[in-house]
Amino acid sequence: MSDMFCFQCQQTAGNKGCTRVGVCGKQPETANLQDELICELIHLAETAVKNERRTKTADRLLMDGLFTTLTNVNFDNASIRHFIDRIVSERKKIGGAQDCPKLELWKGETDIVSLRSTLLFGMKGMAAYAHHSMNLGYEDDEVTAWFYKGLCAINEEHTVEEWLALIMEFGKVNLKCMELLDSANTGSFGTPVPTRVNTDIKAGPFIVISGHDLKDLAQLLEQTKDKGINIYTHGEMLPAHGYPGLKKYPHLAGNFGTAWQSQQKEFENIPAPVLFTTNCLMPQRPSYRDRIYTTSVVGYEGLTHITADEHGNKDFTPLIEQALELGGYEHDHSMSGINGGHMLTTGFAHGAVLANAEKVISAIKEGAIKHIFLVGGCDGAHPGRNYYTEFVKQTPMDTLVLTLACGKYRFNDLDLGEIGGLPRILDMGQCNDAYSAIKVALTLADAFECSVNDLPLTLVLSWYEQKAVCILLTLLSLGIKNMYLGPTLPAFLSESVVKVLVDTYGLQPITAPEQDMDAILGRR
Template identity: 45%
Template structure:
């Protein structure tokens, strides 16, 4: 196998025998085969669009299928076999409609069909080797091809969630197909690939904007909210992942059943949406920390557990019977809840499991954190922020966020936040915050020193905060007293980083290690153009940021 799409690749160079995420070489191969089939579908979808043939089914399918190939989403070979069959069927259906309008010749890639009577694993290994070798000896172009592919996976995941909430933009769907089709082009220069990678960042900004609109138009703008970390007596269901729409679907189906619903991981910010909390009082608190701790935390949870998106670790037998997956998420032998006609799963099996289990038998000692500091909440007090900065009460802002992971060197982020001076404010988002989300950093005037902006896709909100403050101060965003110190793990983080580079954000510090798929020359380009740099030590980085 060859996989270097996440931060925890073996020795920082790529996984070649078994994935550090728990993905085996056979699953990796069928994922590669699915991506190959989506690359062949892309030119067909683009031609259909030009001829006015509807492609929405194709667009949504491509996003869901790409999402399934992301790190820690789906480990189930059988599900990928079905995705591959569906990709071929959708492609051939579109080709027939195109042929009815005009005779068209297709490339070998758009005519490729796996032999379903033979090993799909071996065929996936063959196309993966072909992809590696087609760039010849140009390591830098291959590096940027991987950057585009991984970035577009992140875009697809945000786009898929946005369409669930009724927010779509045809330009986003079209670009996803264009980027996939470009991976087969041999006439693009290094400069072309750099432009395409930055275009991924531009389109991802739009995808995050759509998802933000879906969340805020459905559930209201987040407001600062106290979230209990302590359990209360009663039956319980834990919901992990990112999908707030599917969280609401579960809340609807558990209403008046005597079940308390807890969030886990990236669903913590769901508590900040006022219309969600008002409508479902049994959405109570948050349980556990980041995704990589789930094997210990899930084993202890006395109820059913539902995984809505990525960040699934190979489950232990201590809790696999109470674990349920939905959407693109899957693992062999684990309960899967397929969608019903209205697009939401029937959670009855998970509810029955929760009622069967003991639940929490006592109220735990109260503990709490706050979330809900999205752009409206922060910019509504922009005048107080500006006054505090001009008055010398706030010296600097640190955006410390991104993905969490299992490597011990991620303790850097905890130590950094603990050492941030008392006249500085920390904004955070995504699961990286679980390294320090329960730290009591106090306040500066009425402003908390630690503000949770939201999920990884709420990087859009953080960007709007930065742009809003820059406008209020009448300076360029890079002139703000703001430093971005980011952690990354998977492909959504790649998409977000490309968005920040597209916006021209300078001096980003990235860790705990740099992507294995970034070649030395590409890293040099990013360093010279954007001053992108790896993290060093908390003391050194704080000293450099504070000047």
């Protein structure tokens, strides 16, 4: 077995790096192919910049190629090799050399490798958001151009100060990318509204759809209309229920299961097909492997892959036929959240929250809301992640909890009551909807004529993969301080880089829920 090196996700072995096999299930050959893909993307970007010849094909290859290497997206060696061939072909069309030297991404002086990796991993996250935006016909040239700039920078020499400046510049560009995706989603499907979502499964045929891509969901809903098949979201697709253009379909019936890392247990013998539109895909158990489908950049050897035509349209007939054949559960099937709840509420993106801005501002001024916590980010199987459940349980009754991304599955089925008619837990959406949280924070800061750091607001973040990295870099680029991050600090951050982040931004690792709560609320 050949060696590998990967330290891009939170659960990397020993919080140092996976060197024999990935904790995610990624094999050495796959890891090395993904590194080769990154190197070819860098050469493509360099060739395009050198020849002053960007192409639409190259634009898309850079985004989708970076996205392909994100954690838990693509484990299929054949599809990765095919993608590499497409990159090489496009580079040669633009005017590149026949062969390019292999790059050593993970070798060099510790702090430089750390900073290079931080920028690269952030770009992987932004690539996911740009990919979804482009699928809906939305693109921003500044965002697209930065993939060329950033990839070229990865293969250049910089001082520590220059790396940090690049990373902060990237963070600001990623904010623009998140804003772009917000415009794409709301422009296509309307502004999300607060919506109650059932987690129990009705009797009869159904399909589960996981991931983040709302266009895939829209196409699936349209193709299953009037066919007697219910559609259930899974994982990060839950916030789709809040969009008017999607919730108008009565067979968008609820949400299946909890967070992504529970899929091997929750999909056991499931009598329905499951479609993965993006991450987080895990190696499948034999009991349900024949019911898993992939699309877009997602891949796993042996699974049926649904491709799009030149117009982005997909034919989901194989899933529809299998759903009808399997028939679903004979009787209504009860499923609960991690804390036993059976109903979830989503749809509190910036449109819904800011529609209640005067109510929130008045409640803060009157003392009904003493503090606001943003508790969200990626979930995972790390044992320390119960911290976030306990932290939210301990939030005082006069506080609000904003949440987003799959980290919310640790507590989003809790009933914490209301303040002035607003639920104390407000689900703002997917990880990319961190833009909503930022927009709300900036609006509140304007209302109180202060900086975000002066608000009674604390960010308590969980991270797993590279989309969390790009969000963190955006928050840092905005100068937001005193954020809590866990369950561990990233392995790719060297001691010196961590010191810079702690000294400059007050970034701190989580400790214990009680201790952190006391520190935040000044109770010690």
